[in-house]
Amino acid sequence: MKLFLKILGAIVLLLAALYLLAWSRSSKDYEPEYGISFSQEYAGSLGLDWRVAYTAMLEELSPKYVRIAAMWKQVEPEKFVYDFSEVDFMMDEAAKHGTKVTLVVGQKAPRWPECHVPQWLDYGQEVSKEHLLSYVEAVVERYKTHEALELWQIENEAFIHFTFGECEGYLEDAIYEEIELVKSLDTEHKILVTDSGELGLWRKAAKAGDYFGTTLYRIVRTPGGTIINYDWLPPAVYRWKAFLTGVDKETFFIAELQGEPWFTDGNPTNTDIEQQELTMNPERLQKHIDYANRIGAKRVYLWGVEWWQFMRTQHDDARYWDIAKETMTH
16 A cells, blocks of 8 residues: 555656656746637628628738638538539638638638538438549549648648547548548648547648647537636647647647637627626736737637627627737737
8 A cells, every 4th residue: 555655756746747747847938939720600690791801800800821711511502513612612712801711621621610511412322432532532622722721731630539520421531541632632732630639649641731720729618518728728739738649839720729618508799798708808818818828839720710700799898809810910
C-alpha cells in the first residue's frame, strides 16, 4: 500500500510539474494570420441575405483568407445535375477582394448537420462512393484554376470516432480516395484535413493532408445544458500535441476558433441574448483570440461571422464585428 501511495504521489507531482510547465510555455504571442469561415446556409437561417452578409465580410473586415464549402446537397441537388451558382458567387467575390479561399468538399462540411449530402443519395447503394467521387471531381475541375483558390479541404473532422450530427451512413474511409482523386486532378493546390481540438487524436488527420487544422471551442454546453469551459487548459498543450503528432508549425492551422455562442436545442433567433452571452460575449471573444495567439498555429480561422452580422443588423450590437475587424487588421 505504501509503495502504491508513493507511486501515486510521484505521478501527481509529475503531472503538476507538466501542468505548470505548460502554462510557463504559454505566454508568447506567435502572431498568427487570421481568416474567417463562412456558411451561406447558416447566414440564411438567421434571416440574413447571405450574399449581402458575405460581401460585407469581405469589404468591411478585409480577411486575407476565407473558408467556404461547396456543399454536396447544394452543388448536386439532383443526381448528375450540378448548380455552382452559390459557390461561383463566393469564389468570384473573394477574387475581387484579393481574398484567398480554402474550399471544402466532401460528405461533411462545416456547420450542422455536419453531413451535407443530397436527399437523393442512398448510402445503402454500392455506388454511393462513386457518386461522392463524381461530385468531388466536378467541383475540383470547376475551381482548380480559379484565382481565388488557395487550398482544398477534404471532409470536415473526418476521423472523429463517434456519431456527431446527422451522418448516418457516413463513408469514413472514403477520405483517402477523395484525397488521391483531388491530387490527381490538381497538382497545384495543397490539401487541408481537420480534426477536433479536444476530442480528436489528430494522428490520422495530420498524416492524411498537406496541412492540418484543429477546431478550438473554449466554452460549450452539454446536451443537458450545463456550461463547461476549457479555460484551465494551457495553450501550449495544443502546440505540444501538434509536435507529438508530427504536425509542422508551418502547416498547423486553427480551422475553427469559436466566436459565437454554443447552442443545444435553441438557436440565435429563439434564444434570449442574456443566455447567448453566457457562452459568448465580447470579453470572451477577445479572450479566445488572445488564447489562439499563444498556441503557435500558423493561421487561425474565426468562426461566427454570421452571428456577428446577425447581432449587428438585428440587435444593434456591433461589438463582435468590431473585434473581428481589429483582429483582421492587426
